[in-house]
Every structure is written in structure tokens, then in C-alpha cells.
Amino acid sequence: MDATPWAGRDRVAAALQMLRMRGVFYCRSELTEPWGLEMPAIADSVSFHVPTVGSCWLRVDGVPPVELRAGDLALVPHGRGHEILSSPDVRSSPRVDLLPQHFVGPHYSVLQHGGGGRATQLVCGVVAFDDLAARELMRSLPSVLTVRADEPVMASSVRDTLRLMADELTRTQPGAEAVATRLSDILVVQAIRAWLAHDPSARDGWLLALQDDRIGTALEAMHADPGGDWSLEELARTATMSRSAFSARFTGLLGEAPMAYLTRWRMNLAADRLRDDRATVAQVAAEVGYRSEAAFTRAFARTIGTTPGAVRRQALLPAPAGG
Structure with a gap:
């Protein structure tokens, strides 16, 4: 990835x-x-x-x-x-x-x-x-x-x-x-x-957050390395802010907490990868920062609303005739 x-x-x-x-x-x-x-x-x-x-x-x-x-x-x-x-x-x-x-x-x-x-x-x-x-x-x-x-x-x-x-x-x-x-x-x-x-x-929401010197730096880091060993403390350090100030500013700009955003970003990346028939669930879990396939599956189902295996099986189905 x-x-x-x-x-x-x-x-x-x-x-x-x-x-x-x-x-x-x-x-x-x-x-x-x-x-x-x-x-x-x-x-x-x-x-x-x-x-x-x-x-x-x-x-x-x-x-x-x-x-x-x-x-x-x-x-x-x-x-x-x-x-x-x-x-x-x-x-x-x-x-x-x-x-x-x-x-x-x-x-x-x-x-x-x-x-x-x-x-x-x-x-x-x-x-x-x-x-x-x-x-x-x-x-x-x-x-x-x-x-x-x-x-x-x-x-x-x-x-x-x-x-x-x-x-x-x-x-x-x-x-x-x-x-x-x-x-x-x-x-x-x-x-x-x-x-x-x-x-x-x-100049609002995600676009405003991207332009923010500190929150934008943290977003850039997450996007560049979605599988990194990120914690709230590490993200706040990347933004050169205290943990509480970073969390409050991030949530105020984006409408969700930093770790919730990171999980959603990772799970959407994972869903995209699972639609590639060459990627296994275990490989994708590792790519987005999960050492445990079970923990990844729980996070994926909670965020996406279905299991990684279901997404992968759907991707492997033949396309409808005429599609």
C-alpha cells in the first residue's frame, strides 16, 4: 500500500x-x-x-x-x-x-x-x-x-x-x-x-483541518503511514501539541476523535485492499497496523458493517453480464 x-x-x-x-x-x-x-x-x-x-x-x-x-x-x-x-x-x-x-x-x-x-x-x-x-x-x-x-x-x-x-x-x-x-x-x-x-x-471540516499547521501535520502523517504504531500521544507529539489540546482541536475540526478517524481511515483502506483478489485478510490486517487478525476483524465489522471475508468474497464474484 x-x-x-x-x-x-x-x-x-x-x-x-x-x-x-x-x-x-x-x-x-x-x-x-x-x-x-x-x-x-x-x-x-x-x-x-x-x-x-x-x-x-x-x-x-x-x-x-x-x-x-x-x-x-x-x-x-x-x-x-x-x-x-x-x-x-x-x-x-x-x-x-x-x-x-x-x-x-x-x-x-x-x-x-x-x-x-x-x-x-x-x-x-x-x-x-x-x-x-x-x-x-x-x-x-x-x-x-x-x-x-x-x-x-x-x-x-x-x-x-x-x-x-x-x-x-x-x-x-x-x-x-x-x-x-x-x-x-x-x-x-x-x-x-x-x-x-x-x-x-x-474553509471548513476536513479541508480546513488539512490546512491547519498542526492538525494537518498529524493527518499527513496518518495518511502517509496508516499502518504505523500510532497512539493519541504519538499523534499529539507529531502535531507538537498536548494530548488534550490536540484531541479537542482535532475533534472540533473533523467532528470525530483522532483515533476514531484513524480507525475509519484504516478500515476504508482495508476494504479497498480486500477488493483486490490477491490480498488476504491477514495481509491486509498487517498493512493497516493490526498484529491480530481477530482484532482487525472486529474493528472492520464495527466500522464497515460487514466482515473482511464477506468483502473479499464479494470482490471475487463474477461481474454481472453486461456490466
Whole structure:
């Protein structure tokens, strides 16, 4: 489980550099008013939507509807189900994955839908992150993240990325999905960077903790050596703080105690490793700092909600046909 330490004080920049995505699905939609589409929830994923022609509305439970105009970019970071609509008063929104569409490849389709009125064209994608630090970063993002086409932060490089992605997903050529996935890396990083620069709420939680000189140092150490012989005392020493002050500041910034965070980090790393069919439970237990497989199994089940063996057996099952 190789880890590259996050060097320097700008740990957020380092976290952004670690973002690597895998495309789950891409869709180019040609829509005519009135129309509505329900996007199903997909765990551990980020959805993005870019109208290239016309406009639409994004509706996520608990968030006021957001209008998107041509060239705007919206991220829905937490794998939540949501709706894309021609207007906020549209009530009927069939699930997009149940509508007839033309599948250009196993992970890319073209959808035509609507009532014949004003046209809107959309490029949408669902991407997932394999890196644990990237997933933790995603947890820190708001329910909806929007970058407007006319904002100064929407530099020509962002618009060029959107144009290239739309072009790749419009033309059916070899490697289009692979190129779109790499462009997704860039697009999501650009959107998060814009949010960090212009939204005061970005300086909170995990991201704020990363930027803290002392707590960030302890986080860096844990992430770089998750299997280390860490104790509360050792982490406080790394942060050059007293144990009580370190624990209070860490918990205040991250909403959980240092050792609880470390256990959660280790168990999520372990779950990722167990999905690799070459890793045994005993090997993974040792990698995340447990000398006793039984103690590791108890901690894993308490944190993840299932046993290490169950996760490993699930990973070894053959993929569903057509998946």
C-alpha cells in the first residue's frame, strides 16, 4: 500500500493532485420541452451536468432548485439521487437509466427525450474515485457545486475542457470514453478549485483541518503511514501539541476523535485492499497496523458493517453480464 507523503503546507493542492477517476457512465442528451429526468443514487460517485445548448434546472432534495445555462457546470458530489428538469415545476421525471437510448458503448449513451418544444442539449457523467483521500475530499463538498460560464473563475481552460469533452462524447471514435474520463479528472479538479477560491464555506471540516499547521501535520502523517504504531500521544507529539489540546482541536475540526478517524481511515483502506483478489485478510490486517487478525476483524465489522471475508468474497464474484 504505497503512499506518497503530502509535502509542504498546501495539502489541499496535494489532495487535488491525487484525484483520479474512473468513468461509470456518460450520456449526451438531446431534450425538448417539457422534460424531466431522474438521476438514480450511485454510492461513492460524483455526477456532473453541463448544458451545451439551452438551459435546465437541477433539483436535489434539501437544496433550492438551481438553473443551469449553456456552459455552466454543476457537480452533485455525494452519490445522491437528483433530477434534471426543463423547468422547476415539472413533476414527471422518469429514471434516466430506464429510458430507451442509443448505447454507443458499454458506458456511454445518447438519449433523445421530451415533448417536442424548446431544445436543450446536455453532457452528463457519473464518475467514481478509487483513492481514499479523494473520497474524503468529496465528503467535504456541498450538496451541489456550481461553476457559472460567465464567472471570472471560469477561465478559458475550463471552457476548453468542456468543449473537448462534449466533442469526444459527440463523435463515436475509439477511445472516446477513456479520453472523457481523463477530461473528467481535469473538469472536477477545476470545479473544486473554483469553489475553494470563491466559497467561504469551503474553509471548513476536513479541508480546513488539512490546512491547519498542526492538525494537518498529524493527518499527513496518518495518511502517509496508516499502518504505523500510532497512539493519541504519538499523534499529539507529531502535531507538537498536548494530548488534550490536540484531541479537542482535532475533534472540533473533523467532528470525530483522532483515533476514531484513524480507525475509519484504516478500515476504508482495508476494504479497498480486500477488493483486490490477491490480498488476504491477514495481509491486509498487517498493512493497516493490526498484529491480530481477530482484532482487525472486529474493528472492520464495527466500522464497515460487514466482515473482511464477506468483502473479499464479494470482490471475487463474477461481474454481472453486461456490466
